[in-house]
Amino acid sequence: MYRQGDVLIMALEESAVPAHLLEAPGELRDARGRLVLALGEVTGHAHAVPGPGRLIREGGVFGPMLLHLPEGGRVVHEEHATIPLPQGWFRVVRQREYAPGAVRIVAD
Amino acid sequence: MQYVDSWRAVAAATGAADRAAAEDGVRLAYRAAGLAGPEEIVWADSPRAAVEAVAGLADAGRSVRDEVRTRPWAEERRRVYDALGPAGWSALWSATGAQLWETTAGLAERIRAGVVADLGGDPDAESRVRLLLLDAVLGQHDAAWLAAFDGRGDRLDGLAAVARNAGWWWPYERVAVISERPQVLRRDEAGRLDRGDGPALSYPDGFALYAWRGMPVPPDFLDELSALTPRRIRTEENAELRRVMLEYYGYDRYLTESGAEPVHRDETGILWRIALAGDEDVVMVEVVNSTPEPDGTHRTYWLRVPPTTRTARAGVAWTFGLSGETYAPLRQT
Numbered sequence: 001m002y003r004q005g006d007v008l009i010m011a012l013e014e015s016a017v018p019a020h021l022l023e024a025p026g027e028l029r030d031a032r033g034r035l036v037l038a039l040g041e042v043t044g045h046a047h048a049v050p051g052p053g054r055l056i057r058e059g060g061v062f063g064p065m066l067l068h069l070p071e072g073g074r075v076v077h078e079e080h081a082t083i084p085l086p087q088g089w090f091r092v093v094r095q096r097e098y099a100p101g102a103v104r105i106v107a108d
Numbered sequence: 109m110q111y112v113d114s115w116r117a118v119a120a121a122t123g124a125a126d127r128a129a130a131e132d133g134v135r136l137a138y139r140a141a142g143l144a145g146p147e148e149i150v151w152a153d154s155p156r157a158a159v160e161a162v163a164g165l166a167d168a169g170r171s172v173r174d175e176v177r178t179r180p181w182a183e184e185r186r187r188v189y190d191a192l193g194p195a196g197w198s199a200l201w202s203a204t205g206a207q208l209w210e211t212t213a214g215l216a217e218r219i220r221a222g223v224v225a226d227l228g229g230d231p232d233a234e235s236r237v238r239l240l241l242l243d244a245v246l247g248q249h250d251a252a253w254l255a256a257f258d259g260r261g262d263r264l265d266g267l268a269a270v271a272r273n274a275g276w277w278w279p280y281e282r283v284a285v286i287s288e289r290p291q292v293l294r295r296d297e298a299g300r301l302d303r304g305d306g307p308a309l310s311y312p313d314g315f316a317l318y319a320w321r322g323m324p325v326p327p328d329f330l331d332e333l334s335a336l337t338p339r340r341i342r343t344e345e346n347a348e349l350r351r352v353m354l355e356y357y358g359y360d361r362y363l364t365e366s367g368a369e370p371v372h373r374d375e376t377g378i379l380w381r382i383a384l385a386g387d388e389d390v391v392m393v394e395v396v397n398s399t400p401e402p403d404g405t406h407r408t409y410w411l412r413v414p415p416t417t418r419t420a421r422a423g424v425a426w427t428f429g430l431s432g433e434t435y436a437p438l439r440q441t
Contacts, residue, residue, distance in 0.1 A: 001435070001436055001438055002437055002438060002439050002440070003398075003437040003439070003440035004440070004441050005397075008428040024195070025195060025196070025199040026199075027199075027202065027203055028203040030113070031113060040297045041116075041211060041295060041296075041297055041298060041299035042295055042296065042297050042299070043297065057202045077441075080398075080441045081441035082441070083439055083441055093428045095411075095428055096427055097411050097412050097413075098391075098411075098412045098413045098426070099351070099412065100351075100387075100388060
């Protein structure tokens with residue numbers, strides 16, 4: 001389990017990945033060739049994975065998402081230290097905040 | 109993804125329209141729909157002014173929104189869907205339109221609500237305004253759909269050109285009404301309307317929306333924020349406005365000045381509780397950002413968690429959808 005700001009990255013056994021997602025098409029990369037786990041709407045700062053791998057979006061705009069890094073990799077961000085990740089599957093969760101009657105995502 | 113970034117910028121664009129380019133786009137959209145094109149193009153300074161202009165049109169003919177926008181869109185969607193298949197379409201949408209959908213659809217809805225609030229008056233007037241809003245093409249705020257179709261054909265080029273150069277527009281047989289874009293658009297990192305010292309969205313004619321971290325507030329409410337006291341916050345009866353007051357005032361300041369005591373402390377942070385009369389308690393975890401600021405200090409921040417939270421760890425874990433027992437990062441930055 002790794003945390004970079006408002007994004008949590010949890011290792012996942014491959015056997016726990018739903019079968020239909022194992023080969024599912026991944027998200028496109030951004031203009032800099034990175035997989036974007038979360039993007040700040042105003043600053044454009046991103047939690048992103050630059051190397052080989054695949055990001056699969058399961059649900060709505062803010063995830064949850066699955067990240068597959070067959071060779072391992074690293075998560076970078078303009079304001080946070082880089083986190084190296086081992087090879088394997090991960091679940092990527094965006095931080096949320098409680099609001100009475102609603103839940104909203106956190107923007108760090 | 110490069111398309112998404114350019115359409116993200118279109119959705120958030122402010123400043124004067126390029127009227128000639130937008131009018132060319134309107135004519136192109138009519139031509140693509142097999143229509144002659146409007147005899148007259150009327151400009152308005154805001155969606156509100158545009159609705160008023162549309163209401164005052166004497167002989168505009170019927171709305172051609174279906175021919176100009178809805179039908180070409182539906183046909184493009186069908187064409188791309190057939191070419192890519194269900195999984196391919198879903199992947200395309202999730203890589204393009206889905207990225208922009210929530211923020212632009214939310215903003216468009218707020219603008220609609222603002223126009224209705226300004227022009228609605230009685231129930232009859234309100235339905236008339238709502239009907240006129242249904243004829244609108246959302247221009248820059250159609251960015252999510254336009255991003256999905258970008259680079260896949262030229263059928264929507266007219267719609268895309270208007271979106272890149274102007275705000276909302278209303279296509280009728282003989283007249284098109286086009287609104288200017290906002291002059292000011294202030295949002296927070298999550299893309300929600302957010303400004304503490306003026307309108308978060310405003311158009312050249314003064315049509316404006318006020319919001320704090322996405323929450324709509326009355327315009328004069330903001331003037332009061334700079335003079336808040338813990339007592340004033342406690343006595344505010346509207347729970348939503350009180351929440352805005354608390355956020356603006358700063359939970360940390362409020363905690364200090366109201367003499368609140370931490371209820372729990374562990375290695376993940378500190379849990380605070382503020383009891384509010386007639387409302388659920390505000391429970392927050394205080395956490396320290398792991399990455400130092402440029403000056404070497406660590407930023408402390410507060411996240412509100414459900415009132416049932418008992419420990420700091422359970423609070424932090426909740427913010428990631430986990431239980432306290434399962435939350436254990438090996439590394440955090």
